[in-house]
Amino acid sequence: MIEGFSDIVEIRDWWDNLPFVWRKILCVSIGKLPARYVTSSTVELYRNGFSILPKADEFAKVFDIERIEFSCKFSEEHFVLDLSNIFLLNKLKFLILEGDIEIDLVKLSGFKSIEHLVLNKMSLNDISPLSTMTNLQHLDLRFNDISVITPLSSLKKLRFLSFWSNQIKDIRSLNDLTNLERLNLCKNEIVELPVLNNLRKLKDLDLSNNEIRDIMNLKCIPQVENLFISDNQISDFTTLKTLPNLKNLSLSHNKNSEFPPFNDLKKLQLLQYWDERFVLELKLYEETHPECWVNPELPGF
Numbered sequence: 001m002i003e004g005f006s007d008i009v010e011i012r013d014w015w016d017n018l019p020f021v022w023r024k025i026l027c028v029s030i031g032k033l034p035a036r037y038v039t040s041s042t043v044e045l046y047r048n049g050f051s052i053l054p055k056a057d058e059f060a061k062v063f064d065i066e067r068i069e070f071s072c073k074f075s076e077e078h079f080v081l082d083l084s085n086i087f088l089l090n091k092l093k094f095l096i097l098e099g100d101i102e103i104d105l106v107k108l109s110g111f112k113s114i115e116h117l118v119l120n121k122m123s124l125n126d127i128s129p130l131s132t133m134t135n136l137q138h139l140d141l142r143f144n145d146i147s148v149i150t151p152l153s154s155l156k157k158l159r160f161l162s163f164w165s166n167q168i169k170d171i172r173s174l175n176d177l178t179n180l181e182r183l184n185l186c187k188n189e190i191v192e193l194p195v196l197n198n199l200r201k202l203k204d205l206d207l208s209n210n211e212i213r214d215i216m217n218l219k220c221i222p223q224v225e226n227l228f229i230s231d232n233q234i235s236d237f238t239t240l241k242t243l244p245n246l247k248n249l250s251l252s253h254n255k256n257s258e259f260p261p262f263n264d265l266k267k268l269q270l271l272q273y274w275d276e277r278f279v280l281e282l283k284l285y286e287e288t289h290p291e292c293w294v295n296p297e298l299p300g301f
Contacts, residue, residue: 003063008056018085021038021079022086023052024040024045024052026062027050028069029068030058030065032050032051032052032054033050033052035069035071039072063091065092066091067092067093068089068092070097071096072101073098073099074099075100078102079102081101082104083103083104083108084107090113092113092114093114095108095116096117097122098118098121099120102122103119103122105124105126105130108130108133109129109130109132113135114133117130117133117136118138118140119140119141120140120141120143121143121144123145124145124146125144125146127141127146127149127151127152128151131153131154132154133155134157136158137157137158138160139155139160139162140161140162142163142165142184143165144165145167146163146168149163149168149174152177153174156177156178158177158179158180159181159182160181161177161180161184162182164184164185164186165186166187167188168185169189169190169191171190175196175198176198179201180201180202181201181202181203182202182204183202183206184204185207185210186206186207186209188209189211190210191210192214193212193215193216193218194217197221200223201223202221202223203224203225204226205221205224206228207227207229208229208232209230212232212234213233213255215237216239218240218243219239219243221243222243222244224243224245225245225247225248226247226248227246227248227249227251229250229251230254230272232253233254233255234254234256235254236256237256240265244265244267245267247269248269248270249271250271252273252274
């Protein structure tokens with residue numbers, strides 16, 4: 001018998017008292033219902049031959065769920081999800097929500113088992129309750145209204161962090177996240193790039209579409225392999241010489257007047273550099289295709 005219940009009758013009562021949307025989400029999670037039917041009505045479900053009442057042997061699968069994914073980005077309906085309805089799912093590791101969904105982040109913080117959390121396009125601003133979710137390794141908060149990220153400095157296990165398209169200006173607290181390997185800060189309001197010398201495991205860094213003028217502090221993370229700094233206000237790319245491990249580099253649409261020092265980047269494989277004078281998007285192969293390396297004498301360079 002499932003922990004917390006004395007018999008199948010109690011389990012069915014628990015199920016019957018769940019909001020309809022939760023029953024559909026859980027049916028999707030155990031493979032009983034295709035994901036596209038989460039936003040469908042009861043009539044449409046039954047018309048297509050689907051039942052949202054699990055069989056006795058399927059209830060065990062519900063309480064073994066490790067991944068819940070619900071996207072309503074193509075729906076005009078507003079969904080309110082009360083997470084207290086699924087507190088018994090103590091094996092949950094992946095929670096992926098996207099769209100016009102309202103949840104209580106304080107209740108969410110009670111799910112200590114979650115390691116992979118995605119909350120996209122949900123108009124979030126105060127994310128301080130997430131500070132206690134210390135088992136998180138992957139946190140994706142794209143397309144929200146977040147401006148303050150200081151509370152997340154306690155999430156020491158984070159390896160992936162995305163704040164793509166928010167309102168962040170100050171990123172100094174990220175220097176405490178010493179296990180970060182991938183960091184996406186594209187489309188924010190960053191002007192100053194602080195010293196991030198503690199991010200010694202960082203491999204991927206996206207700072208594109210900000211207001212950054214000076215990248216000198218990038219020299220503190222020489223291990224970076226993939227760097228995206230397009231659409232900023234950068235005029236001097238000299239610091240790139242201190243990043244010998246770069247493999248992929250994007251720096252289009254900045255304020256530089258001189259051609260960047262690409263020839264010093266011997267590991268570079270993919271380069272994107274566009275401005276009003278010319279377009280350059282090359283795959284560079286030092287050993288197999290030496291002729292593809294940037295030649296300053298080529299027309300337009």
